Amino acid sequence: MKITAITLTRLLQPLDPPFAAAWDPNPRTEFAATLVTVHTDEGITGYGSGDTMDGFEAFEHLFIGTDPLQILNQVRRIETINFHGGRYWPLEAALWDIIGQVAGLPVSVLFGGARDRLPAYASSGELKAPEARAESALAAKELGFRAMKIRIARHRLAEGVAAVRAAREAVGEDFELMVDLNQMWRMSGDIEAALPLAKVQRVAAELTELGVLWLEEPLPQVDVVGAQRVRAETGIQIAGGEMVRSLPEIMALIEADAFDVYQPDVALAVGMYRARQVAESANLRHRLFTPHTWSNGLGLLANLHVAAGVDAGPYLEFPFDPPGWTAERRDFFMTPLMIDAAGDLVVPDAPGLGVEIDHDAVARYTV
Template sequence: MKITGIEIKQYLLPLNPPFKAAWDPEPRKKFATTIVYVHTDEGITGVGSGDLMMGLEGHEHLFIGQDPFAIERHAQVIENIDFHYGRCWPLDLAIWDLMGKATGQPVYKLLGGKTNKLLAYASTGEIVTPEERAERALRFVDQGFKAMKIRFHHKDVKDDIKVVEAVRKAVGDKLEIMVDANQGWKMPWDVERTWDLKMALQVAQELEKLNVFWLEEPLPSHQFGLMAKLRDKVDIRIAGGEMNRNWYDFREMDKVQSLDVYQPDVALAGGITKVKKIADLVQGSGAWFSPHTWTNGIGLLANLHLAVGVSNCPYLEFPYDPPAWSNERRDYVQKEKLMIDSEGYLVAPEMPGLGIVLDEEALKKYEINHFYVGESNKTYQTT
């Protein structure tokens, strides 16, 4: 088998009403999705998504004509492209999808098959009043969720803590509560100060009183030593690493024991190939691996396969904050919208590959760009 072509298609879903992401002051009025298709001479096509694929253009020839099962080789090339141009890790996901289809196995079994399901925590994305967040939390309980995550981003962190207080009062011990401080990275236009160690410590101590399960990204993602100091000073678990792009970041964090929970996303930072190595590393040191999954439904599926294949963590992130962030919006290019079962588990598909079932009608409706490179330099682009 050999790779004969790489196809990239871009789609755009209008959001009305807009999604008001906690980490972005501008309401999001559209949701972009890029899908990469890897074609072979045996008629099998792998599918991946989760990032914009910026940087691949002009480098497709490095994959065409190659054996798709040479995954370590391909991951190294993608890493080289990442260093020079941009993140193309959805290509790694598409190749894993292809390998699963070629072998007749779901990807999670190729990765280790530790289990086929994990409890999903409802990962919320909006800033709403304490009363509204508590009401939504009760709906999560009714739906079968066993845990949820609350985003911080009020101007005064005391207002964020009030939201956690309201939720804890409403749900009691029916839900584990995680908190995302969103201090690890910034949007391009964000020049406000991030928390320092003392602020992070004060917040962590307040959240301990509310029995919060973990505190995510309380400090900038490069402050490995300060995260380790914070972790030593509090009993609450410290999580992070979702946007650390390089494996050696995780090597250094593991060395100084920065985190209790490591969250690299296969669609953003290393693909399945590289992130599996990070998971093995940090779990070997006693930490948990629970990937960030906030891209789209295909990125969520890819992270699910790796997590159920190897993770010791009891929970996996499930981006979900209806009505503004629903399954229908997140998974609009997929025919089957992902959802937990009645017991709160997200179950990996048993079909070969990643289990992606695309919605052909939605693809036709929302496609805005199409680019293909194949053998003999056959290239075309439509917009």
């Protein structure tokens, strides 16, 4: 089989009202997505998404005429581009979509087939006042979610902890809460200093009292010793690694026992094939792997297939913070993904990734 063409379709969905992510100084008034379509000489088409793919046109020729089924070679090819260009993992997702269709199996089966569904946590994105955050946690619980992640902004720590406290009071003890400080990577242009270790320790101690399941990215990536001190001194679990740039980088973090939970996003950080190695290495050390996902439904599907295949857990991230971030907004160019009544995200049983592209929406939002 040969790749005959790779199409990048840039989509832009206007957002009204805008969405103000806790980690982004600029509220989003538009949601951009790039749909990658890989065509083959045997008529099988694969879809991927989850990153901008900016600059990929300069490297496209490296893939045309190659065999999409030789996935390790394709992964290595994408990694060589990582040096001068971007990280083009949505292309790998589209190739797995093709491989799954050739095999007649969901991609999750090719990754180990451990599960056909995973419990999802409602991953919130906006900074909300304590009362509003408590209401949203309760609403998520009523929808079937068994867990929620709350973002805390480094310049609004007291308000953030108050929001977690209000959420805990609203949902009770039988609902997990996680907290994300987002200090391991930055949006372009954000040059503010990270929180110092002493402040993070105080916040971690308060969150431990509130029964928080894990504290995510509390410190910059270089401060492994700091993360280990926070774990040792408070007993809270630490999660991180969603945006690492390479497999060796996250393997070094696992080797150093930096975290309890490793979260490389398969669409943004290390790809799908390499994420399996991360999962197995973490599990061998009695640590957890569950991928980050915050892009769109197709990025989420790529993460879901890998996560279900390798038995990730305890929960899979499910970006969801209505009314600003709904499944319909997140998945605007495809049939939206939603949890079932038990709070699980079910792996589509169609061969490949099982995405249902909404071609009318693609036509409407193409720029």
